Structure formats: structure tokens, C-alpha cells
Amino acid sequence: MEHDPAGQCRCGQQPAGEPAGCFLALYGAALRTGRFDWDLDTGLMTMDATAHEVFDVRPEQYDNRPETLAFRVPTVEGHRLDQIVSHALKDGSETYGAYFRIRCHTGALRWTHTQGCIQRDETGRPRRIVGLVRDATRELGDSPAALRERADEEAERRRTTSLVQGTTAALAHARTVRDVIDVLRDTHGLAHLGASNLVMGLVEAGRIRLVAEGPAGSFVPGTRLTGVDEDYPMSEVVRTLAPRYIETADDFAESYPLLWPHIDELGITAAAYLPLIAQARPIGVLGLLYQDKTGFTEEERNVLVALGSSIAQSLQRAMFYEQEKDLAQGLQQAMLPRTIPGVPGAEIAVRYRSAALGRDIGGDWYDVIPLPGGHVGAVIGDVQGHDTHAAAVMGQLRIVLRAYAAEGHTPATVMARASTFLHELDTDRFATCLYADADLTTGVVQLVRAGHLDPLLQRTDGSCLRISVDGGLPLGLSAEFGRLDYPVTTLELDPGQTLLLCTDGLVEEPGADLDDGMRALAELAAVAPRDLQRLADRLCGIVDGRGGDDDAALLLLRRHTVDAPRSGGRLQQHVAPSDPEALAEARHMIRAAVRAWGAGERADEIELVADEVITNALMHTDGSAVVTLRVLTGTDRRLRVDVEDSSSALPRRRDAGESGVSGRGLLLVDRLADVWGVEARGGGKCVWCEFIVPAREERE
Incomplete structure (x- = not known):
């Protein structure tokens, strides 16, 4: 506040050196009104006992520094008060006033009012502030400003x-x-x-x-x-x-x-x-x-x-x-096939879509199993549940299904054994499954269904229809109820046609009929791209678009004609043990066939290898042998010899020694045949050999 030469305060009659008198002249005595004197040069601010009471601080808690009061003045209130005082100091004001709240030691907020007079020197620089602080609770209790404040707070x-x-x-x-x-x-x-x-x-x-x-x-x-x-x-x-x-x-x-x-x-x-x-x-x-x-x-x-x-x-x-x-995705990926094997004569596409809800894991799976004789097994299945337990059961079931199929069992036997395995696994889960054994040479497909959805067949013109397949109980349940008979349904898959296998997560929607979902899938397949991979993506777009709480698996198998091995002739002979006449007839059949089929240049090699394999089967097993001879046409024209027996013991090479008579059979087979191998069959094994034989026109 400015002063005249006489040293009197312009806002009253008391001298500037008596700040209390100045305020008493302005306001007089007031209830719970304290006084302060703030020296701006030293930063110290003294307060009287009443001011201590207003701020709810004990004298020993206050060290004459304004910042010490910060624990009583909420931060936002303190910043607002600082802005008011700073503005008054900078714009030449002589006084200022402000309402603010303090937080008492009880935690309650209390309205307070301060009024200050600013004393300046002859240059206008502020040097001192003297003023009053008072409890404004009653004053603002029912005032419009307080009501607005409380409304704003609320x-x-x-x-x-x-x-x-x-x-x-x-x-x-x-x-x-x-x-x-x-x-x-x-x-x-x-x-x-x-x-x-x-x-x-x-x-x-x-x-x-x-x-x-x-x-x-x-x-x-x-x-x-x-x-x-x-x-x-x-x-x-x-x-x-x-x-x-x-x-x-x-x-x-x-x-x-x-x-x-x-x-x-x-x-x-x-x-x-x-x-x-x-x-x-x-x-x-x-x-x-x-x-x-x-x-x-x-x-x-x-x-x-x-x-x-x-x-x-x-x-x-x-x-x-x-x-x-x-964890779930890692488990799911470990349980599903990492790669799908290439199958001569067929194009295959597979897809898996996890559930949009839950743990993103379930019991759906697919599998493709190369089988002997130009066959391929296609499996689609769904274990009950959507958790890691379902995925673990699925992985075990997929492995045993693959093992039973690779052993050469019939589709019905594969299903029955898988059901028994799941029942003996001592789990409360069951599984639905569809297994297709496709002979890519003839196009004949044998289907077995265990409580699963029927497959769809897409014709070469793109149209799609549902194939009705006789079925049995789901895996696990059929063993529990002793109903392990699974009927086999046969269909013929022509070149260019596609077999479509899926789980219910692809077609099932809450509140919708499952048959309607199958019809919608068939209609979508009919207008989808013919490219098999794009077709699979389009069909899985159903799941991608709607989400859901069920996972889905899809397997597409399309038969081709370019690389598919086709039979150009087939002969078979049963050879009983200790039957020299049957063995002689088999040798005669082989000799006549290889010459009739134009393999004269390799006739001796084929006869020698076939005779060795047949003799080995008769000598080392207790049962009979079945000899099958056929010509396969495809990329190469091949003559194949299959010798089946009832023993599961696999042939092995032995060191014949310098004077040994036996032990050289497999060595001859390995040296003379272009390719050979051993395949497990349901009740035994099959040793097979193939010889590349050019067609007659190629030799000419």
C-alpha cells in the first residue's frame, strides 16, 4: 500500500508501522479473526494466536514461514490463493481478498477468508503485506456462493x-x-x-x-x-x-x-x-x-x-x-499336425479356428494319414469341452487313431479300437469323429462316423451336397455301452471332386438348427472359389466373422488324376505254408504277368526278388502268404509286388558270413528293386517292391 510523506496509510488514519491499527480502523474487532505480518524481503510471516487457531496449527508447529502452512491448505486451494496474491502484487493493487479452504487436523475442510494490505516503497515495489485471516464457515454456510460451491463439489x-x-x-x-x-x-x-x-x-x-x-x-x-x-x-x-x-x-x-x-x-x-x-x-x-x-x-x-x-x-x-x-495355443499347436504330408493323387487343405471366447483352445482336430497301396486316411474329430484337458485328450486320441490306421486296420476297426482306448483312458470326455479311407487309385472312399457331422461332397461343377453316412455312438460312449459296431458307408470320389469334413463349430450357431447350418455351408461352398486353399479360407470366414465360443476344424480332400497311381492290371495268389504247388503257381503267375505287361527286360530281376520275399514270408511265419502283382501308371509306369503275411515281426538284414547260405535275401531285394519297404497291416505286415518299367511305346 502506498503512503504519503507523513507516513500515513491511505486506507485509514493509522501510521503504516501499526498494521493492526490499520485493520482495526477498517474492520474493527471480529470473532475468530487473527492477524499476520508478512515481510516480503525476508519471506517471514508472523501470526498471532488467533491466526494459529484459524489455521488449526499449534505455535510450535509454525516456524514463521508461509510454506509451512501447506499441510493445512489443500494444494489446489494453495495454488489459487498464490495466483490471487501474485496478481495483486504485480498489477499495483493495494489490497486483495480471497476465500479458501483449509483442512483441519480432523480431516474436515473449513472455509477461511483472508484480507491483506500491500505496502510498497517509493518505487512501487511491494515490501510487506499485513492482513487478517478469519473463520468464514458461518458467513458462507448458506450464501449463494457457498451453495454454488457445494453444488459444484457435488x-x-x-x-x-x-x-x-x-x-x-x-x-x-x-x-x-x-x-x-x-x-x-x-x-x-x-x-x-x-x-x-x-x-x-x-x-x-x-x-x-x-x-x-x-x-x-x-x-x-x-x-x-x-x-x-x-x-x-x-x-x-x-x-x-x-x-x-x-x-x-x-x-x-x-x-x-x-x-x-x-x-x-x-x-x-x-x-x-x-x-x-x-x-x-x-x-x-x-x-x-x-x-x-x-x-x-x-x-x-x-x-x-x-x-x-x-x-x-x-x-x-x-x-x-x-x-x-x-499356453493353450502352444498346447493346441503341439497336438495338431505340424505339417500335412503330400499325398500323390490328392490336394489337401486344412484349417483350424480357435474359439473367440474362453481360453482359445478346444478339442477339435484334423489329421491326414498316408496309407499303403495309394490310400490316404482323412480324420476330423471333436473332443467334448473347451479347455486344456480337452486338448490333451484330443492329442492322445489323434495319435492312437493314426497308429491304428497306419497298422492297416479297416476303418470300422480303427474306430472301435479308438473308442476302447478313450474309454480306458479314464476320462469323463467323449469324442465325435469321422474317418475316411480314400483309395486314390480307384476313387473308392470308405467312411465311418462316430456321432459326428456328415461330410459334404463338392462336384466338379462346384455344386455341393450332404452325404448321409450311417454312424455309431461317439468314441468312448460306444465302448462304455458295448456297441462297438461301426457301419461303413462307401462312395466314389471322381477326379476333381472334393470331400469336405468339418466340426460343428463351423456350422453351429446358438438358437439355429444344425441342418440349416449344413445347408448354408453347402451353399457357400457352391459359390466359393475353386482353388482349394481359397475355398478353405472362404468357408472359415464364417467363423472369423461371427466369433463364438466353439473352435472349428476343416479338412478338404480333392482327388486329382495327374499324379494319382492308377492300376493297369492286378493279379493275386494265395500261398499256403508247406504247399509246393501253390508256390510254383505263384512263380508261374509272376513270370507270365511280367512278360505280358511288357517288363521282359526286368523279368528275371522281378521274379528273383518276388520269389525271395515269398520264401522269406513262408519260412519265418506260421501262416500263409498273399501275393499281389499289379501295374501302376502315373508319373512313372511301375510294377509292384506285395507279399502279405500274418506276422508283425519286421524283416531285418543279417550278416550271412563268407560261407552262409541264408541272410542274403534282403540284400538282393535292396539291390534289384527300385524301391521297397514294409507296411504294417491290421493282422500282420506287407513287404512291397516296385520296379520302373517303361511302356512299350517308350521302348520302341
Whole structure:
């Protein structure tokens, strides 16, 4: 306040050296009104006993420094009061007045009013403030300003409550860490708190990995991966497990000098870093950075703490989900075939789609099994349930089905044995399955169904129809009820036609009829691309589009004619043990056939190898042998000799020694045949040999 040469205060009659008299002249004595004297040069502010009572501080708690009162004045109130005083000091004002709230030792907020007179020197520089502080509770109790203030507080409380509830509700639907981040970035989410930037990090092996920052262009170099012991606010929060509120730009610059230059470029004036704690350990940190803001009210801090707790729970749930998903996907991939073998004479496409809900894992599977004699086995199945147990049962069942089929058992026997295996596995799960044994030479397909969906057949013109296949009980149930008879349905697959096998997840929708789903799938296949891989993608688009809580598997098998081995003739002879005449007839059949089929140049080799294999079968088994001779045409014209017996013991090479008579048979087979091998059959084995024999026109 300015003074005249006489030294009197312009706002009253008392001298400037008697501040109390000046205010008494203005206001007189007032109930619970205290006095203060603030020396701006030294920064010290003295208060009388009544002022101590107004601020609810004991004399020993106050050291004549205004900043000591900060624990009684909420941060936002203090910043607002500082702005009022600073503005008055800068614009030449002589007085100022303001209402503000203090927090008493009980935690309750109380309205307070202050009035000050500013004393300046002859240059206009402020040197001293003398004033009054008083309890304004009664004054503002029912005033319009107080009512507006309380209404604003209630509206703010409702807004923050709605923010917490809305964010918590949105986080309840977040399944992954990315979903949690998207909720936090949502313009209807935490941005309502006024935060201009967001950062979030996850704690991993003693380091903090930054997983989100925004908006674009706000990334701070060097913070992608930081140590917990480094001098960064996120690291400090992880170490202390306590929120870190940075209330001013100066606080930021002083506390984190390495980080501040980058933060200053973003125009940040305040920040709140919240530890994300789950099960008493830090799993991450959330940082909210603000522009044009200083300080945090108690209400804001409470909201941030509540949100931090909700975010931590959602984040932990998302991390658990992703861990389970990785485990489930790894288990599923391990149980399904890693690759589909190439099958001469056929084109195959397979697809698997996991459930959109749950653990993204189930018991659906497919398999393709190369079989002897130009056959191929196609399997599609579904174990009951959508969990890791279902996937584990599926893996075991797939392996035994493959083993039984590779042993050469008939399709009905394969199903019966698989059902018995599942029943003896002592699990409460059953499985549906469809097994197709396709002879690519003739196109004959034998189908066996265990409670599964019928297959579809796509003709060469693209039209698609459902094939009715007689079926038995699901695997596991048929063994439990003693009904292991599975009927076999036969169809002929012409070149260019496609067999379509799928699980119910591809066609079944809640509330819809399964037959309608099958018809819709057939209609879609009829208009889908003819390319087999694109056809598979189009059919699986049903699942991709609608999602659902069931996984789905698809297997397409299309017969070709280019590379398919085709029989150009077939002869068979049964040779009983200790029957020289039958053995002679077999030798005669082989000799006549190889000459008739134009293999004269290799006749001696073929006869010698066939005779050796037949003799070996008769000598080392107790049963008979079945000799089959046929010509296969395809990329090469081949003559094939099959010798089947009832022994499961595989032939092996032996060292005949210098004077040995036996032990040279397999050596001859290996040297003379172009290719040979041994295949397990249901009750024994088959030793086969193939010889490449050019057609007559090629020789000419």
C-alpha cells in the first residue's frame, strides 16, 4: 500500500508501522479473526494466536514461514490463493481478498477468508503485506456462493464417481493388455481428468518395459526399457510402491533432471505416477501427464488411487489371460499336425479356428494319414469341452487313431479300437469323429462316423451336397455301452471332386438348427472359389466373422488324376505254408504277368526278388502268404509286388558270413528293386517292391 510523506496509510488514519491499527480502523474487532505480518524481503510471516487457531496449527508447529502452512491448505486451494496474491502484487493493487479452504487436523475442510494490505516503497515495489485471516464457515454456510460451491463439489464428485465406474466397467471387458491400454486411451476414459499424455510400463525381470505412450510424438528417448533402480519417476514408484505426484514444473525439473528436458518440450506442468499393484507386488506403472495444471486436490488423488487399483486388477487379469492363451495355443499347436504330408493323387487343405471366447483352445482336430497301396486316411474329430484337458485328450486320441490306421486296420476297426482306448483312458470326455479311407487309385472312399457331422461332397461343377453316412455312438460312449459296431458307408470320389469334413463349430450357431447350418455351408461352398486353399479360407470366414465360443476344424480332400497311381492290371495268389504247388503257381503267375505287361527286360530281376520275399514270408511265419502283382501308371509306369503275411515281426538284414547260405535275401531285394519297404497291416505286415518299367511305346 502506498503512503504519503507523513507516513500515513491511505486506507485509514493509522501510521503504516501499526498494521493492526490499520485493520482495526477498517474492520474493527471480529470473532475468530487473527492477524499476520508478512515481510516480503525476508519471506517471514508472523501470526498471532488467533491466526494459529484459524489455521488449526499449534505455535510450535509454525516456524514463521508461509510454506509451512501447506499441510493445512489443500494444494489446489494453495495454488489459487498464490495466483490471487501474485496478481495483486504485480498489477499495483493495494489490497486483495480471497476465500479458501483449509483442512483441519480432523480431516474436515473449513472455509477461511483472508484480507491483506500491500505496502510498497517509493518505487512501487511491494515490501510487506499485513492482513487478517478469519473463520468464514458461518458467513458462507448458506450464501449463494457457498451453495454454488457445494453444488459444484457435488457435480465434481458425481463426475469422478461416474469416471471410476465407467472406466472400471470398460476394463471389465478387457481381455488382453492391449485392450486395457485401449480403454485408457479412450477419449471417454481418463482423458476426462484432463491428462494430456499417458505412459504405461510393465515390470519384467527388474526392468520396466514401456508398453504404451500417447499421443503420437510424445515418446521420450531412452525410456523404452529402464531399470527399477534408475532415476526416473516410474522407477521410483516401483521401488516405493507409493504414488508420485509432481505438482509443478519446478518440482519435475528438480526431481528428475535427466527426464525434464524432454518433458519440458511437451509443455508438461504436472504429473501423477501410480503404481499398479496386484497381490502385493508391482506389475506396472501408469503415468498421467498434464498441461496447464498445478497440484492435485485430495479428491483427485483419491480418484487416481481408485483408478490405479482398478487398472492393476484388470491388467493382472489380462496378463493371466495372455499367459493362459500362450499356453493353450502352444498346447493346441503341439497336438495338431505340424505339417500335412503330400499325398500323390490328392490336394489337401486344412484349417483350424480357435474359439473367440474362453481360453482359445478346444478339442477339435484334423489329421491326414498316408496309407499303403495309394490310400490316404482323412480324420476330423471333436473332443467334448473347451479347455486344456480337452486338448490333451484330443492329442492322445489323434495319435492312437493314426497308429491304428497306419497298422492297416479297416476303418470300422480303427474306430472301435479308438473308442476302447478313450474309454480306458479314464476320462469323463467323449469324442465325435469321422474317418475316411480314400483309395486314390480307384476313387473308392470308405467312411465311418462316430456321432459326428456328415461330410459334404463338392462336384466338379462346384455344386455341393450332404452325404448321409450311417454312424455309431461317439468314441468312448460306444465302448462304455458295448456297441462297438461301426457301419461303413462307401462312395466314389471322381477326379476333381472334393470331400469336405468339418466340426460343428463351423456350422453351429446358438438358437439355429444344425441342418440349416449344413445347408448354408453347402451353399457357400457352391459359390466359393475353386482353388482349394481359397475355398478353405472362404468357408472359415464364417467363423472369423461371427466369433463364438466353439473352435472349428476343416479338412478338404480333392482327388486329382495327374499324379494319382492308377492300376493297369492286378493279379493275386494265395500261398499256403508247406504247399509246393501253390508256390510254383505263384512263380508261374509272376513270370507270365511280367512278360505280358511288357517288363521282359526286368523279368528275371522281378521274379528273383518276388520269389525271395515269398520264401522269406513262408519260412519265418506260421501262416500263409498273399501275393499281389499289379501295374501302376502315373508319373512313372511301375510294377509292384506285395507279399502279405500274418506276422508283425519286421524283416531285418543279417550278416550271412563268407560261407552262409541264408541272410542274403534282403540284400538282393535292396539291390534289384527300385524301391521297397514294409507296411504294417491290421493282422500282420506287407513287404512291397516296385520296379520302373517303361511302356512299350517308350521302348520302341
